[in-house]
Amino acid sequence: MTATQSSSEAFEYKPVALNERITSDGSSRWPVEAGRYRLVVARACPWANRSVIVRRLLGLEPALSMGLAGPLHDERSWRFHLDPDNRDPVLGIEYLGEAYRKADPGFDAGITVPAVVEIATGKVVTNGFQQLTLDFSTQWTALHRDGAPDLYPVEHRAEIDEINQAVYEDVNIGVYKCGFTNSQEAYEQAYRALFARLDALSERLATQRFLVGDTITEADIRLWVTLVRFDAVYHGHFKCNRQKLTEMPVLWAYARDLFQTPGFGDTIDFEQIKQHYYGVHTDINPTRVVPLGPDVRNWLTPHGREALGGRPFGDGTPPGPPPEGERVPPIS
Template sequence: MNSQSSMGSYVEPNKEFDRDMNYIPDRITRDGRDGWPVEPGRYRLIVAKACPWANRAIIVRRLLGLEDVISIGYCGPTHDARSWTFDLDPGGRDPVLGIERLQEAYFKRFPDYPRGITVPAMVDVPTGQVVTNDFPWITHDLATEWTEHHREGAPDLWPADVRDEMDDVMKRIFTEINNGVYRCGFAGTQEAYDSAYERLWAAMDWLEERLADRRYLMGDSITEADVRLFTTLARFDAVYHGHFKCNRQKLTEMPVLWAYARDLFQTPGFGETIDFDQIKQHYYVVQTDINPTQIVPQGPDPEVWLTPHGREALGGRPFGDGTPPSSER
C-alpha cells in the first residue's frame, strides 16, 4: 500500500516511523455510556487474519466464547490504498453487512473519515455504521464489559492482582515489540533503523529473561499480555525477520521465546487463528515500498510450530480456574 500501512500509519523519507494512534474512541459498554450498549447479536467484529492487531481480537473472542454473541467477518489479506475488502466472501461482499469494502461502514458514520480504514473494527449491524476501531479497547472491553455473555470457564484475561504490573508490561511490549518491528521495517534513515533495531532487541532479550522461569508473562496463567505478544511472535520469522530487517536472530534461535511461542500456538484459541499464507500475502504484496516485486516467500515451514516445547515443566494453569475453549467453530 505504498507509504501507507494497514494501520493508517506511514513513514516519510528521512524520518522515523510514526503510527497514527487516533482511533474512533467510542466503546461498547455495559452501561452504554457512549451510546453503544452491550447487546448480543447487535455487533459484528471485522478482522483480517493477516493483521496482528486484528488477530488479538480473534483470539480473545475465541478464549471468552463470544462466537454466538458477536459475529465475525473476515477481510482478505491484501487491499489497496482505499480499504480492506471482503474478497474472501462469495461475490466479494460481507454476507451480513452486504458491503464490499470496510470503508463503507466507516463512511456511513463519518462521510469524510480522514484516517486509515483499519481492522479490527466493531460495526453496528442494524445501521451498518462503524462503532470503533480502537483495537486496545476492543479486546479490553470484550474481557471486562461482556462478562455476562462469556462462556462457562472463560479465563480472566485481566486479573486484578497483577493489573498494574500488566499495564507496564503491555506498554513495553507495544512500544518496543508490537510497534518496534514496524519501526524497524519502515525506518526512513539508517540512523532511525539502527535505533529501532537496538530498542527491539533490548526488549526481546528482556522477554527471554522474564520468561525463563515463568510460563506466561504474568505468571502461571494466560492474560491479555500474552495475547498481545503472541501475535507479533507468530509473524516474526515469516515476516519481520526478513521483510522488516529484524534479523539479529530468528525467533527459532531464541530458546525461551521460541518455546513460549510454541506453547501458546499449541494452546486452544491461539494456533488455529494463525494463517501464515494470509500473513505473508499481506505484508509482501501490500507493502510495495518495502517489497516492490511483491514476491511472497515460500518459507518458513509452519510445521515447526507443532514441535514439543517443554514449557509444561514450569507448571502453571493456562486458563487459570477456567477451561479451554471448545474445538474450533
C-alpha cells in the first residue's frame, strides 16, 4: 500500500497496483503450484506479518519459500540488506523494486510487502495483501499441512468480513491516519475512531476468547498484527497515546494469549519493527533515533484467557517450529 496526503491533509491509502490472484480453480492465469513462487515480506510490516502468520499456521513453508527484506529502505524500495551480499538468495535482487519492474517496466506505484514473486521470471505476481491470506486459506488447500486450522470457515465468513472491514478502517490504518496526517482535525477524528473501536473490541473480547466463534480466524490475525506493534511504535511514534496496550486489560491479555500461541509470537522481531518505523519515517522522526524500550519480556507473562474456553486451532493442531532460517531472536 502507498500512503498519500489528500487536499484535506487527512491520511489516505492508495490501492495496491498488482492485484492479481493465485488460484486453484482456473480463475486466474496464476495457478497454485508448489515451489513456483516466493513470498517476500519484512518483519517490520504488519501487512506482511499477516501473510507470515497464515503461511505458518497452514504449513505452507515447504510449498512457498519466503524472502525477508530488512527493516530499512530508501526511495528505491525495500532492500535485502540482511542477506549475504545484500541480495535475496533465491531471486538474486538487491531491491524488491527490481521484481516489480520486471512485471511492469514502467511501474511507478508503491513498492510494498507482502509481494509474491514468480521465481523463474523474477516478476511480482501480486501485492494484493487483503486477498492474499484469504487465498492461502481457500485456494492453497491441497498444499496445507496435516492438521492445518480453518482460518476462514464458511459459516463465519460474513461475520469475519464485517469485523475485518471495521478493524481495517479504524485500527489497522487508523494508527497510520493518526501518525501521518498534517491536520489536527483529521488526527483527532482518527484518534477517536481508533480508541472507540478498541473499546468496542475490548467489550466483545471480555466474554469470548477469540473474535469469531471459538477458534482463531483471519479476524484475530488482522487485529493482532496492529496490537503487537502498539506500544513499541504506535503509542508514541504515531501519537496513539490515550493508553498503552498494557493499560487495556482485555486487549493486553488477548494479545499475550496469541503471542504465546505457535505461529504468532515466533514471527515477531521487535527490534526490526522499531528500526523500521523510527528509522524510515523521517518526517515524523528526523533524528532517526530508535528507542531502547519498551521492555517486551511482559509478553511472556500469564494471560488467563484459557478460562474463557475456546479451541485455538479448532479441529487442527499447532504448527511445528519455524524453519531454521526463519527464526526470530527469542525474548530475553
